[in-house]
Amino acid sequence: MTFSDSHAHVYSPQLKPDQDEMLQRAYESGVETIFMPNIDHESIEAMLEVEAKYPTQCFAQMGLHPCHVTRNLERELYEVEDWLSRRPFAAVGECGIDLYWDKTLLAEQQEALRVQVALAKKHRLPLVLHTREAFRETADIITAAQDGTLRGVFHCFSGTPAEAEEVIRLGFRLGIGGVATFKNGGLDKVLPGVGLEHLLLETDCPYLAPVPHRGKRNEPAYVPLVARRVAELLGVSVEEVAAATTRNTLALFGAAGDGGEQVMDVRR
Template sequence: MITDTHTHLYSSQFNEDQAAMMQRAKEAGVSRFFIPAIDSSHTKSMLKLEEDFPNDVFLMMGLHPTSVQTNYLEELAHVKEWIDQKDFYAIGEIGIDLYWDKSFLAEQQEAFRTQIKWAKEKKLPIVIHCRDAFDEIFEVLESEKSDDLRGIFHCFTGTLEQAKKAISYNMKLGIGGVATFKNGKIDKFLNEIDINHIVLETDAPYLAPTPFRGKRNESAYITNVADKLVDIYGISFDEIAEITTQNSKDVFGI
């Protein structure tokens, strides 16, 4: 059993073959799909995905940092409304992204901190999006750290030092296609990180692993990520699947 801890299966890129794509993933051994939120414009399609695949998908709710704009308070209210009326498995994906736009940094920080507090209130894990913002993310985590803070550092692309710091805040590292890239860098030090701190993800339809790099990603391709971890850790594919799935259970509680 393999768990994809981060996959946008409701993306419009899957409109033409969503059911077939899900079947390919299941045939590849993927049986658990954790679905991150982006903003209110995607909620309807997320809920439809859950309706269509009730035994396979597990929804998160949250406001993605790149969706933190002038209307972010309305978007946060949407998140709060949903987490108060429906059970979700995490608050995510949330965080800070300074790659595309730095003008909403203060608002991103506020949204990140607010949603962490909601996660604690609901006893839910968080799933962090971080791009060009490790220092800013760690600053918020330092102020919010506690025994009930846990989660996943989605699409981890930092250094060994940053990996250790993320783990110190009770975060697992979400490892996906980047680990298979020639210039991905994280494959150079992952063997120094205990595999008990690792979970698998695809971030489909984005960041397809080698040999599919540059094409649409899908959850079935998580096996290519697992194969890379076989090389890095020197243990079997089945052990990679079992350990990383157990790690996901430790985070999500299911």
């Protein structure tokens, strides 16, 4: 079986000590493609170093994480726009709104998201959306901007059935990670009503490790654990989940291959 990790911060300093071994474990687990969302200007160098070292396995995305939005947006958004104009990336992200830690910068986060939505349209790239405690605020901006060209993923989705339906109506997919394996994660009430064609798998490593590794460091090799839980909830085989979610991820992020199973070019 072949898997794709649609959202992994494998360049994180927490993963640096055994980065090579970690990526080898991922490959041995069937996770052949890994998509890396950016955080801010300080994370770009490390992310691109990983991509250069693992050019057929790890693929960079460019954006500004909402938790790194400040009152002075200009430099960060300039960096995002500049990099998007200089070389190809698989997506714009990770971007969005996060009201879990700080609600005082909502206006700045909204502005940063609108700018990145415009960049996604300009460069014809998908969006990787972060919506922690801010689904409504994020979805409203996407709804207002949706002209039939926007596409992407609501990463680390943990919302309600109604919110899942809204994501799908917007033409976006749901990123499903370790929360699906949590006893009180809530996705057992959501996923049975969602078709496989709308799902991507992710780890969000080094965070949100799935059971039985919950509370420990996460890594891409754990994607099959998420796939098994999704298969249980949907009443299908793990093989079906692996094939469909890998195909969905590669299609969304511009990959092409033999039957959608092997990446040929994620930057068409």
